[in-house]
Amino acid sequence: MLRFTTDFGPSCITLHRHKVACADRLLCATCAKLLHLYAGCVALVEQAMQVEGQRIPNSTHPSVPLGGEENATLLACIGEQRVFEGFQPADHVKLAESLQMVDFDA
Secondary structure, eight states: OEEEEETTEEEEEEEETTEEEOSSHHHHHHHHHHHHHHHHHHHHHHHHHHHHHHHSOOOOOTTSOSSSGGGOOOOOOOSOOOOOSSSOOOOHHHHHHHTTSOOTTO
16 A cells, blocks of 8 residues: 555555555546556666676686686685584585575475
């Protein structure tokens, strides 16, 4: 529901399955046209932003090795690696799936 104030006082528009209900039919038609134009403008702006965003290069630093994780190099190790006794810690993917935070099947 969209609530707004006009020179005619407070009005209310309910959009449901492309039906618009309003107290003043002229105001209703005007608002419906404005909403339709607004939706079209939003779509155009989103499309323009997508095009501009794709122009930005996404290159890595020259020192990053090409390929997969097998080509990665360890730059520094700070602290000691933890030793867990009595259980094997879950990796972040399994933990997130078990908490239903992500759905990789979708």
